[in-house]
Amino acid sequence: MYSYSDFDEAFVRARVAQFTDQIERRLDGSLTEDEFRPLRLMNGLYLQLHAYMLRVAIPYGTVSPRQMRQLAMIADTWDKGYGHFTTRQNIQFNWPKLPDVPAVLTALADVEMHAIQTSGNCVRNVTADHFAGAAADEIEDPRPYAELLRQWSTDHPEFQFLPRKFKIAITGAPKDRAVTKAHDIGLRMVRNAAGETGFEVIVGGGLGRTPMIGMVVRAFLPVEDLLPYVEAVLSVYNVLGRRDNKYKARIKITLHETGQTEITRQIEARFAELKPLFGGQDQRLLADIRAAFAPPVFRTAPTDAFDAFYRADPVFRSWADTNLSPHRNDQYAIVTVSIKAHGQTPGDATSDQMRVLADLAETYGHSDLRISHEQNVILPHVHKSDLPTVHAALVKAGLGTANVGLISDIIACPGMDYCALATARSIPVAQEIALRFNELQLEHDVGPLKIKISGCINACGHHHVGHIGILGLDRAGVENYQITLGGDGSEDAVIGEKTGPGFAYDQVVPAVERIVLAYLGLRQSAEETFLQAYARVGIGPFKAALYEADARDAA
Amino acid sequence: MSRFSPKVITANRLREGDVVYLTVDDRWTPCHHEAELLEDEAHAQLRLLEASAQKLLIVGPYLAEAKAGPNGPEPTHFREAFRTRGPSNYPHGKQADYAL
Numbered sequence: 001m002y003s004y005s006d007f008d009e010a011f012v013r014a015r016v017a018q019f020t021d022q023i024e025r026r027l028d029g030s031l032t033e034d035e036f037r038p039l040r041l042m043n044g045l046y047l048q049l050h051a052y053m054l055r056v057a058i059p060y061g062t063v064s065p066r067q068m069r070q071l072a073m074i075a076d077t078w079d080k081g082y083g084h085f086t087t088r089q090n091i092q093f094n095w096p097k098l099p100d101v102p103a104v105l106t107a108l109a110d111v112e113m114h115a116i117q118t119s120g121n122c123v124r125n126v127t128a129d130h131f132a133g134a135a136a137d138e139i140e141d142p143r144p145y146a147e148l149l150r151q152w153s154t155d156h157p158e159f160q161f162l163p164r165k166f167k168i169a170i171t172g173a174p175k176d177r178a179v180t181k182a183h184d185i186g187l188r189m190v191r192n193a194a195g196e197t198g199f200e201v202i203v204g205g206g207l208g209r210t211p212m213i214g215m216v217v218r219a220f221l222p223v224e225d226l227l228p229y230v231e232a233v234l235s236v237y238n239v240l241g242r243r244d245n246k247y248k249a250r251i252k253i254t255l256h257e258t259g260q261t262e263i264t265r266q267i268e269a270r271f272a273e274l275k276p277l278f279g280g281q282d283q284r285l286l287a288d289i290r291a292a293f294a295p296p297v298f299r300t301a302p303t304d305a306f307d308a309f310y311r312a313d314p315v316f317r318s319w320a321d322t323n324l325s326p327h328r329n330d331q332y333a334i335v336t337v338s339i340k341a342h343g344q345t346p347g348d349a350t351s352d353q354m355r356v357l358a359d360l361a362e363t364y365g366h367s368d369l370r371i372s373h374e375q376n377v378i379l380p381h382v383h384k385s386d387l388p389t390v391h392a393a394l395v396k397a398g399l400g401t402a403n404v405g406l407i408s409d410i411i412a413c414p415g416m417d418y419c420a421l422a423t424a425r426s427i428p429v430a431q432e433i434a435l436r437f438n439e440l441q442l443e444h445d446v447g448p449l450k451i452k453i454s455g456c457i458n459a460c461g462h463h464h465v466g467h468i469g470i471l472g473l474d475r476a477g478v479e480n481y482q483i484t485l486g487g488d489g490s491e492d493a494v495i496g497e498k499t500g501p502g503f504a505y506d507q508v509v510p511a512v513e514r515i516v517l518a519y520l521g522l523r524q525s526a527e528e529t530f531l532q533a534y535a536r537v538g539i540g541p542f543k544a545a546l547y548e549a550d551a552r553d554a555a
Numbered sequence: 556m557s558r559f560s561p562k563v564i565t566a567n568r569l570r571e572g573d574v575v576y577l578t579v580d581d582r583w584t585p586c587h588h589e590a591e592l593l594e595d596e597a598h599a600q601l602r603l604l605e606a607s608a609q610k611l612l613i614v615g616p617y618l619a620e621a622k623a624g625p626n627g628p629e630p631t632h633f634r635e636a637f638r639t640r641g642p643s644n645y646p647h648g649k650q651a652d653y654a655l
Contacts, residue, residue, distance in 0.1 A: 026569075027569070027570070027611075029610060029611050032610060033610065033614050033615070047567055047572055047614055047615065048572075049574075049634075049637065049638060050572070050573060050574060050638070050641050050642065050647075050648045050649070051567075051571070051572040051573060051648070052572040080645075080647055094647075095647070096572075097570060097571050097572065098569065098570050098571075098572065099570055345644045345645075348644075416633075416634060416637055417637070417642035417643050417644055418642055425637075425643060427642075427643070427644045428643050428644060431644065474633075474634075477631075477632050477633070478633070479633060
């Protein structure tokens with residue numbers, strides 16, 4: 001993986017020293033909270049409901065065993081023994097104390113990590129396909145481009161005070177696992193007629209208050225034009241984007257107010273100005289970065305042990321069926337480790353679990369770990385013969401849940417259990433749905449079904465693109481949950497449709513159960529997924545299942 | 556003009572970040588029921604000014620809706636009720652630290 005250059009190292013250390021000084025000046029009263037707040041946000045430090053929260057970037061979701069162990073050490077030393085993996089491939093510590101933050105940041109810098117640009121109106125942590133460099137369907141590993149974007153965007157003087165935050169996602173595969181269409185800029189690698197690789201550039205996607213699927217502004221961008229083109233998009237947005245109203249400040253609104261044709265014209269005009277200025281320096285840098293992402297030396301060995309276990313052990317088989325994905329080397333598999341044990345908080349890993357993951361990655365996974373936006377941890381390169389051993393170790397650590405892509409593999413934001421912006425809780429809703437379907441022993445029958453829960457309209461839980469989306473709101477001082485159906489975060493991205501009136505906290509799980517039972521009743525076969533059935537029958541039968549029973553009871 | 560509804564003053568501690576309430580004798584307490592219940596609007600605004608001046612102790616003071624209870628002020632909104640305890644997924648925060 002990429003290792004810090006001397007420049008990166010010096011930059012991160014200088015920032016730690018600078019922010020340490022700012023914290024000291026806040027604590028001695030030289031800085032007021034109004035002065036300090038933007039400084040701490042630039043360094044990923046929030047003040048939440050019950051405590052401070054530090055958001056640490058995991059660039060493009062890639063983390064080494066050494067870094068994972070350091071995160072575990074930080075959790076044990078300055079937090080409560082766990083960390084929360086987020087929907088943007090970050091990790092959050094929920095309980096740091098302000099005077100300890102400099103020590104935490106120093107410990108992060110020791111392993112080439114930081115919390116810079118994880119908040120504020122700047123280019124945020126660039127996210128990527130969590131199967132990058134391993135997926136069977138991939139054109140090219142997108143992470144060198146993500147790293148190039150990270151270096152370019154870090155402390156970029158022109159883009160430190162954008163109208164609003166700016167999120168870039170990148171994938172090198174046709175199957176979109178990075179929700180690129182719901183980002184300010186989504187980059188999807190494609191090939192043109194001549195077989196050359198480039199990017200389809202999608203702009204103006206985003207969830208939140210005004211959910212939108214992004215529009216294609218360039219169908220084929222040669223890979224060498226990436227930086228000047230992205231800089232052109234940012235540059236046009238920086239001028240046109242609205243600073244008068246924070247609810248209209250994201251590029252998706254700029255795009256709609258300006259029009260796709262006009263904004264595309266402006267981007268292309270700016271790109272023509274910028275391209276000559278880059279002078280090839282970015283390409284030399286990219287070549288160096290690429291070398292750091294060279295694939296591991298794959299082992300060649302028999303896979304009989306895997307086949308034998310698969311036939312003999314139903315628990316292993318169930319896990320293999322849900323948690324493994326095809327690797328580009330057919331002797332290998334991609335392991336998705338579920339951080340969604342039934343009844344546990346989605347995305348929370350204890351320090352012990354982090355150390356187990358680090359050990360497994362080192363021993364069996366070519367020292368590579370990934371964090372997915374779906375709040376799971378990936379071992380991207382495991383030889384199939386090692387899978388039974390890896391599975392056994394995961395089970396022992398409480399990480400062996402066979403539910404990836406199923407109903408209990410729920411994305412949930414921290415919600416009102418932690419977040420100062422939340423309007424309702426998300427975590428307990430996720431916990432209860434998972435427990436209920438585990439009790440019913442239904443989730444393997446139900447098959448692929450993504451539930452996504454947000455505790456406020458900002459949609460960190462991606463509820464708009466959940467097959468079943470749940471949005472927690474405050475309705476006259478009571479938690480109330482709005483349900484959407486048919487959302488999809490894949491390459492066929494679509495925003496879900498609202499079912500109707502919301503549900504009280506204790507009615508959400510029964511409501512989800514009615515939706516799922518309705519699906520089981522109307523699907524044409526076990527092969528027809530929830531999303532396919534929804535596309536065929538529409539929202540009507542689900543609305544009937546949700547509301548007509550209530551109407552009958554009331555009558 | 557609508558009648559002023561009772562409030563307490565709440566904030567987060569600067570160093571620890573935990574939730575605290577202003578008492579009648581100018582202490583910051585983690586216990587909601589020890590807070591001063593403010594039933595007069597002018598007095599509430601004055602107390603908020605005094606609280607806001609304590610920049611080395613607390614962050615973000617505000618008036619939160621509350622009501623009188625048998626043991627002292629009680630929160631009326633679920634957000635404020637969560638703030639008295641801590642998260643619902645773990646026994647962390649005040650519910651653990653103070654055995655509430």
